[in-house]
Amino acid sequence: MNKPVTPRGVELIPSPEGNGLVTAVREVATGGESLPVGRCLEIYRIMVRTRTMEERMIKMSKSGEGYFWIGGPGEEAFNTCLGLQVKKGCGPDYDYLHLHYRNSATLVALGMPLIDGIRQMAMTATDPNSRGRNFPGHFCRKEWNVVPVTSVIGIQWVKAPGTAIVQKRHGGDGITIVTGGDAGTAEGDFASCMIWSTRPGNELPVLMIIMNNGWGISTPACTQHGEKQIIDRGKAFGIPGEVVDGNDPIPSWHAIKRAMDYVRTRRRPYMIEARVSRLYGHSSSSGALRVKDEPDCVELFEQKLLAVGAIDQKTIDRTHEEAQAEVEAAVEQALREPKPAPEDVEKFTYAASPVDAVYPGDYTGLP
Amino acid sequence: MATLVQAVRMALHYGEEHLGVTDIFGEDVGPPLGGVFTATQGLRTAWNSPLDERGIIGVAMGIAYAGGRPVAEIQFCDYGFNTIDLLKVAGNQRWAGHGNYDMPIVVMTPSGSGIRGSLYHSHSFESWASRLAGWKIVMPSNALDAYGLMLSAIVDPNPVLVLLPKALLRVRGEQKIPGEPEDEEELKRMIDAPVGDRTGWRPRWPDLKPYFVPLGVASLVREGTDATVVSYGRTLPLCAQAADQLRQEAGLTFDVIDLRSIFPYDWKLISQSVLKTGRVLIVNEDTEVTNFGEHLLRRVIDEHFYDLLVRPRVLLGKHVPGIGLNQVYEQNTVPQLPHIKRAMHAVATEEA
Numbered sequence: 080m081n082k083p084v085t086p087r088g089v090e091l092i093p094s095p096e097g098n099g100l101v102t103a104v105r106e107v108a109t110g111g112e113s114l115p116v117g118r119c120l121e122i123y124r125i126m127v128r129t130r131t132m133e134e135r136m137i138k139m140s141k142s143g144e145g146y147f148w149i150g151g152p153g154e155e156a157f158n159t160c161l162g163l164q165v166k167k168g169c170g171p172d173y174d175y176l177h178l179h180y181r182n183s184a185t186l187v188a189l190g191m192p193l194i195d196g197i198r199q200m201a202m203t204a205t206d207p208n209s210r211g212r213n214f215p216g217h218f219c220r221k222e223w224n225v226v227p228v229t230s231v232i233g234i235q236w237v238k239a240p241g242t243a244i245v246q247k248r249h250g251g252d253g254i255t256i257v258t259g260g261d262a263g264t265a266e267g268d269f270a271s272c273m274i275w276s277t278r279p280g281n282e283l284p285v286l287m288i289i290m291n292n293g294w295g296i297s298t299p300a301c302t303q304h305g306e307k308q309i310i311d312r313g314k315a316f317g318i319p320g321e322v323v324d325g326n327d328p329i330p331s332w333h334a335i336k337r338a339m340d341y342v343r344t345r346r347r348p349y350m351i352e353a354r355v356s357r358l359y360g361h362s363s364s365s366g367a368l369r370v371k372d373e374p375d376c377v378e379l380f381e382q383k384l385l386a387v388g389a390i391d392q393k394t395i396d397r398t399h400e401e402a403q404a405e406v407e408a409a410v411e412q413a414l415r416e417p418k419p420a421p422e423d424v425e426k427f428t429y430a431a432s433p434v435d436a437v438y439p440g441d442y443t444g445l446p
Numbered sequence: 447m448a449t450l451v452q453a454v455r456m457a458l459h460y461g462e463e464h465l466g467v468t469d470i471f472g473e474d475v476g477p478p479l480g481g482v483f484t485a486t487q488g489l490r491t492a493w494n495s496p497l498d499e500r501g502i503i504g505v506a507m508g509i510a511y512a513g514g515r516p517v518a519e520i521q522f523c524d525y526g527f528n529t530i531d532l533l534k535v536a537g538n539q540r541w542a543g544h545g546n547y548d549m550p551i552v553v554m555t556p557s558g559s560g561i562r563g564s565l566y567h568s569h570s571f572e573s574w575a576s577r578l579a580g581w582k583i584v585m586p587s588n589a590l591d592a593y594g595l596m597l598s599a600i601v602d603p604n605p606v607l608v609l610l611p612k613a614l615l616r617v618r619g620e621q622k623i624p625g626e627p628e629d630e631e632e633l634k635r636m637i638d639a640p641v642g643d644r645t646g647w648r649p650r651w652p653d654l655k656p657y658f659v660p661l662g663v664a665s666l667v668r669e670g671t672d673a674t675v676v677s678y679g680r681t682l683p684l685c686a687q688a689a690d691q692l693r694q695e696a697g698l699t700f701d702v703i704d705l706r707s708i709f710p711y712d713w714k715l716i717s718q719s720v721l722k723t724g725r726v727l728i729v730n731e732d733t734e735v736t737n738f739g740e741h742l743l744r745r746v747i748d749e750h751f752y753d754l755l756v757r758p759r760v761l762l763g764k765h766v767p768g769i770g771l772n773q774v775y776e777q778n779t780v781p782q783l784p785h786i787k788r789a790m791h792a793v794a795t796e797e798a
């Protein structure tokens with residue numbers, strides 16, 4: 080009898096019935112890196128829940144339950160691993176997140192209930208990110224240091240050094256994480272981030288993450304960018320970096336861990352370029368149609384987990400069914416919740432001020 | 447008496463010692479220069495930034511997210527135009543996140559003409575700024591107001607833009623800053639960095655006291671009955687001077703209102719004065735097409751059309767691409783004393 084082939088991370092253990100050996104996987108590997116099965120299943124479940132939420136939001140954009148959709152299908156593998164490793168909390172002791180609008184999996188990994196993504200899509204008054212004001216995926220969670228996401232491409236790169244300045248001065252191991260797409264690195268703000276994060280004697284704990292999907296709306300990156308790797312631009316500033324397959328959670332997890340360890344302890348910037356897919360095009364403005372010729376990180380991870388016996392088809396089906404049920408219940412509830420009222424238009428413009436004679440409280444219309 | 451720029455510096459010192467200012471920064475803001483106009487000499491929290499206006503505004507926002515209280519300088523407002531989207535976003539952060547994040551930043555920048563600055567050091571910014579909802583915008587015309595408005599800008603938990611009239615930065619005030627020494631030469635010795643090597647220099651700050659000019663409160667600098675003049679910044683002292691001359695020469699008296707806050711503006715004072723005089727002239731030096739003064743004119747027309755005795759009017763900068771270096775250009779592009787005097791005389795004497 081041939082000796083059974085055991086992939087890395089797979090152990091043969093005696094079957095409970097005592098009638099031979101069965102495989103029981105403890106670790107799932109890609110190349111030389113691996114993650115425990117428990118962690119993989121946690122990541123997998125967040126990826127599926129996020130994808131299901133986003134796909135339902137795309138439907139909402141087409142059914143009239145919402146308008147514009149933009150989000151992160153194709154970035155779930157990397158962004159889940161990011162969210163799970165964030166030092167989550169409020170204030171400079173914790174990580175600040177300057178995200179772009181494809182970071183839904185990061186928020187779900189941080190603990191955002193799916194209904195909060197749906198609420199923003201449904202523009203409800205209960206939307207905790209923006210009270211129905213902002214596009215979907217434009218998160219804002221002060222309790223987790225998630226500063227408001229904007230549609231303006233690249234400006235997060237110049238805001239990030241500011242939170243990092245406070246963190247460096249404050250002490251502790253909190254870091255600033257800033258994420259942007261590959262196309263947005265053409266903005267001068269990307270160079271600003273490198274310059275401000277490496278002022279001699281004032282280097283900053285900034286983790287710069289470039290989600291390289293190879294597109295800027297309709298424009299292929301290869302027609303606009305001559306550089307082979309975006310992280311090479313960091314070399315001039317002494318910013319170490321690595322390119323990682325962002326479609327695979329295992330190397331993504333480890334790249335993020337290495338980067339965070341470096342930034343947390345060295346208090347200097349680090350760069351990750353994650354190669355990812357964009358599975359529904361740029362946004363609903365380009366139809367939000369399913370792209371077939373780019374790898375799907377959810378499918379790939381399912382196949383991998385199946386292949387090594389870390390999951391069975393039944394569990395996969397159940398994970399999808401549960402996510403579907405969670406999302407449907409969330410949509411049903413969100414659509415019943417109150418919408419913003421006309422008197423909400425001016426609210427939250429100004430914080431109360433002891434020195435303003437016209438607006439001691441909020442904005443109330445022209446002086 | 448302190449100059450306007452010394453007043454700003456003393457306010458920033460008071461701010462960093464007593465009002466929680468954590469960072470005063472921008473291009474050449476830290477030592478050795480302490481600002482191209484000396485506004486930030488000797489300040490404990492002042493530091494130099496890269497030559498990057500977008501970085502300056504973005505970093506100020508980041509510091510504020512994380513609990514700091516920054517004062518950022520744009521060296522000349524002419525160089526702030528590439529930050530307009532960031533300024534817009536700074537103004538919307540509280541609104542966008544329905545109150546999640548306040549944005550307590552102060553941006554100060556020299557604005558307007560009067561230093562022979564030619565094309566790129568003479569522009570005005572208040573009309574652009576007045577379109578940035580979520581911001582508050584102030585522009586002092588004297589040293590004491592500069593001190594009081596800066597302290598209010600620092601204390602206010604919203605983004606505040608402090609526009610400093612370039613032409614008046616070296617002008618001495620007529621009123622003392624609370625705590626400044628009697629002798630202006632003594633003040634100079636205490637807080638002005640010496641020319642040349644400054645390595646060992648440290649300022650000796652006077653024992654300054656708080657003084658707040660509330661936002662949204664204008665100042666009636668001349669009182670009269672023949673017409674209302676609304677202005678601020680460089681043109682304000684010219685309006686006051688013209689009023690004094692016209693009182694002597696023609697027996698005309700004017701309400702001259704120093705707006706001080708561009709937004710929120712003191713509509714109550716303007717409105718009361720227009721009701722009294724029935725005649726109004728709005729003076730500033732920003733370019734005349736879509737000028738902030740036109741908004742005030744709209745309010746006047748909307749709410750006082752039937753109270754007006756003659757057509758309300760504006761005296762503004764010409765809609766030309768720049769202010770030329772030869773003084774023929776500057777003198778004929780933005781309002782000067784003779785233009786202001788002529789316009790004031792006309793609005794006060796036109797037959798009703």
